Amino acid sequence: MSVTTVASRYAKSLIELAKEKGVVEEVYKDMVLFANTASENRILMKVLGSPVVRHEKKLGILKGLFEDKVNPVSFSIFNIITRKNREAILDAIADQFIKLYDEYRGIQKATVISSAPLTEEARQHFIKILSETTGKKIELTEKVDENLIGGYILTVGDKQIDASLKSQLNTLKIKLAS
Numbered sequence: 001m002s003v004t005t006v007a008s009r010y011a012k013s014l015i016e017l018a019k020e021k022g023v024v025e026e027v028y029k030d031m032v033l034f035a036n037t038a039s040e041n042r043i044l045m046k047v048l049g050s051p052v053v054r055h056e057k058k059l060g061i062l063k064g065l066f067e068d069k070v071n072p073v074s075f076s077i078f079n080i081i082t083r084k085n086r087e088a089i090l091d092a093i094a095d096q097f098i099k100l101y102d103e104y105r106g107i108q109k110a111t112v113i114s115s116a117p118l119t120e121e122a123r124q125h126f127i128k129i130l131s132e133t134t135g136k137k138i139e140l141t142e143k144v145d146e147n148l149i150g151g152y153i154l155t156v157g158d159k160q161i162d163a164s165l166k167s168q169l170n171t172l173k174i175k176l177a178s
Helices: 003-021 024-040 042-049 055-067 072-083 087-105 120-134 165-177
Strands: 107-114 137-144 152-156 159-162
Touching: 003 024, 003 072, 003 087, 024 042, 024 055, 024 072, 024 087, 042 055, 042 087, 055 072, 055 087, 072 087, 087 107, 107 120, 120 137, 120 152
Parallel strands: 107 137
Antiparallel strands: 107 152, 152 159
């Protein structure tokens, strides 16, 4: 089974438990904390994934870092994962939980890459169109890539719309070469 599939199952169980206990928001913040800690400190994930480090030691590290900072429901996943010898996928579980939380809250994340910063009018236009299309609240992340020349690249979930001038010129170049 893939890491994503296993992580998704644990994340689903965790969000269901959080709903049952009425602590979804707290657990979400805890998973964001863990995901940020894991991405900023790759050594932590190397230690958690190491077969040389004993599971008791890994749980001790997790306790030291998170036990007093997170909700007991959140910390319970660390205990379970450590007992199941799957510490290496904790970051994937946190990522999957965040995705499930977004679905639960009706949030759709989108990224727009443009050659220059968006104007407020353009930003609102993207949000309005995406909100109408998806029926969800849009969290728009903006990035600037000066190599685009003009236009934009919009990514929503696993879909991408490349309306950049660079892409259009490449398409034209391919057509002319044929």
